[in-house]
Amino acid sequence: MSSISLEVKDLAINLSGNQVIKDMNFKIKKNTLTTFLGPSGSGKTTVLRAIAGLNQKIAGKILLDDTEIQNLAANQRNIGMIFQSYALFPNLSVFENVAYGLRVRKEPKATIKEKVDAILKTVNLQDKEQSYPENLSGGQKQRVAIARAMVLEPKILLLDEPLSALDAKIRIELRNQIREYQQRLGITMLFVTHDQAEAMAISDEIIVMDNGKVQQQGSPLEIYTHPQNIFIAKFIGNHNILDAAQLRSLGVELAENDKSNFIIRPELFQISITGDSSDYMAVSGKVKNISILGDRFEYRFITENGLELKVEFLNQQQAFMIETAITFYVKKDNIERVGI
Amino acid sequence: MEKHIDRIIAKIVITLISIYLAAPIVATIMYSFAKSWVNTILPDGWTFEWYLQLITNSDFLSALARSIILGFVTTIIAMCCFLPVVFYANVYDESIKAKLRFITVLPFTIPGIVLVTGLVRVYANLPVPQMLVLLLAISLLSLPVTYQALDNAFIAHDFRAMFEQALILGDSPIKAFVKVVIPNIRVGMFIAMLLTFTNAFGEYVLTNIILGGNYETLKIYMYRLMQSNGQASSVLTTVYFFFLAIISIIMIAIMKWQGSKKAEEVEDTKKL
Structure with missing residues (x-):
């Protein structure tokens, strides 16, 4: 049996005459949480809707468990979806919301009761089954939406920015909750977000999208540490991006015809070296600005030749004062070459 | 003091407009229950006769x-x-x-x-x-x-x-x-x-x-x-x-x- 749950081949989507998705290809493994990450307008939701069958004017193939589904209507795909607004039906109780799909499938009443009770217990909402959506908190609504989707045992669950309307603290709580259910129930999830931290925190894999194309697919760590191009480097992290000339000006030897771009992650700077000094690039200059981010300090640092670099340290020691003259070190191996 | 006078004037105006709007309705309702209402300020008597006539018409x-x-x-x-x-x-x-x-x-x-x-x-x-x-x-x-x-x-x-x-x-x-x-x-x-x-x-x-x-x-x-x-x-x-x-x-x-x-x-x- 294949380990791939969903495969998208040469997907192209036109909306109002504009090709918003171009030759897209990716695979999603079973029982993993994969995140579509990209800025607004990058095409994340468009692809998600195409997978769900809500946008059928597409070219290319969508395979779910090795079966082509691109020509099936939304109600024939056995895919679950959670919308940003959760789309709970306000006129139905929690029980009836969760039972909706089972009733559509004309399952026997006893089976419906048994399945709904079981899934409500799983999401800790057994005492809310007679409540209506208007009387639930944001977290409870989300759990009802998950239960409603999961009770049908879909082959994949799509989540379209389900946390974007919430404040920061609740977002963290709910994203952890989503991850917990994904792992506990062993669901394949495809999660859409524009929030890098959210994607990094809960994903097994991230698919970075921009301008209707997949820019990179990989584990969160892989994408963060080895971004394939400048867009990803800028979008996924707070990296320092330098061209070859700038890096040469800091004393790194490069071939004369080298036109590459390089990234240096701000947290990789050190204030002292261990081992061979020739392994390090030393950068001297002054602290221009400091931002206290709670757990760490972020410095804007001006080098002697006028380059501005971002440097981060954990909040474990006294912060450097503005205008402090200092030398930072970074291992040459940690200077990453990226494509354009 | 000026405010007090303004309020009184506003109340008078609202009352007059209300009377102007309500009078025809009240008169029509009264007329529908009147036995006869000719050359008098109020009807001579009250009756449901016109209603009975209407609903049997x-x-x-x-x-x-x-x-x-x-x-x-x-x-x-x-x-x-x-x-x-x-x-x-x-x-x-x-x-x-x-x-x-x-x-x-x-x-x-x-x-x-x-x-x-x-x-x-x-x-x-x-x-x-x-x-x-x-x-x-x-x-x-x-x-x-x-x-x-x-x-x-x-x-x-x-x-x-x-x-x-x-x-x-x-x-x-x-x-x-x-x-x-x-x-x-x-x-x-x-x-x-x-x-x-x-x-x-x-x-x-x-x-x-x-x-x-x-x-x-x-x-x-x-x-x-x-x-x-x-x-x-x-x-x-x-x-x-x-x-x-x-x-x-x-x-x-x-x-x-x-x-x-x-x-x-x-x-x-x-x-x-």
Whole structure:
């Protein structure tokens, strides 16, 4: 049996005459949480809707468990979806919301009761089954939406920015909750977000999208540490991006015809070296600005030749004062070459 | 001191306007119960006789039945025509709402007589029943109120997501519409239906010109009665007035109930 749950081949989507998705290809493994990450307008939701069958004017193939589904209507795909607004039906109780799909499938009443009770217990909402959506908190609504989707045992669950309307603290709580259910129930999830931290925190894999194309697919760590191009480097992290000339000006030897771009992650700077000094690039200059981010300090640092670099340290020691003259070190191996 | 005088003047003005507006209604109601009211300040006595006469009058009952039929059929046509359009505009293509708004004010800007003349000329030589022309014309005239009431009903929830969620859960588009959309706009639909019904129920110009004496509705009967029997006509006016008042009260009650429900929701959310 294949380990791939969903495969998208040469997907192209036109909306109002504009090709918003171009030759897209990716695979999603079973029982993993994969995140579509990209800025607004990058095409994340468009692809998600195409997978769900809500946008059928597409070219290319969508395979779910090795079966082509691109020509099936939304109600024939056995895919679950959670919308940003959760789309709970306000006129139905929690029980009836969760039972909706089972009733559509004309399952026997006893089976419906048994399945709904079981899934409500799983999401800790057994005492809310007679409540209506208007009387639930944001977290409870989300759990009802998950239960409603999961009770049908879909082959994949799509989540379209389900946390974007919430404040920061609740977002963290709910994203952890989503991850917990994904792992506990062993669901394949495809999660859409524009929030890098959210994607990094809960994903097994991230698919970075921009301008209707997949820019990179990989584990969160892989994408963060080895971004394939400048867009990803800028979008996924707070990296320092330098061209070859700038890096040469800091004393790194490069071939004369080298036109590459390089990234240096701000947290990789050190204030002292261990081992061979020739392994390090030393950068001297002054602290221009400091931002206290709670757990760490972020410095804007001006080098002697006028380059501005971002440097981060954990909040474990006294912060450097503005205008402090200092030398930072970074291992040459940690200077990453990226494509354009 | 100046403020005090302003308040007194405002109260006097409001009282005079209220009397000016209420006097004809009160007089009509009193006249409908009067035994006789000629050359006296108040009637000579009170009676239900005119009411009994009216409700046993077959012309009145026929006119009432015709008006009710006209109201019902027009409401059904208006809902069947406008509800899918308003749904589509709100759920799938908000850009057409501006055009729809323009279309919905047209019945206000085109006088009824112009509309009727146009309709009669267009359909005179076509095999379309005049009754159908009338029903469609009245439905169109009710468009401004029907559209607004339906449009407001779609503000409350994310209907696109709800509709699509029902599709993903396995329903067909028609079943999803009936099971998910309609129950959640029922209050707005009810108000739209009441407004369309009262509009059609009280319609005079189009009915009189298109069908004339062939289809005497309550309003046409009322005008005919005014010319022959003032007291019976005041009874009819009173009945008509209370009928509209009851519908207005129902609508106000629904709107208030909705308002208090929303306030409760806000309170509940705050508590959570």
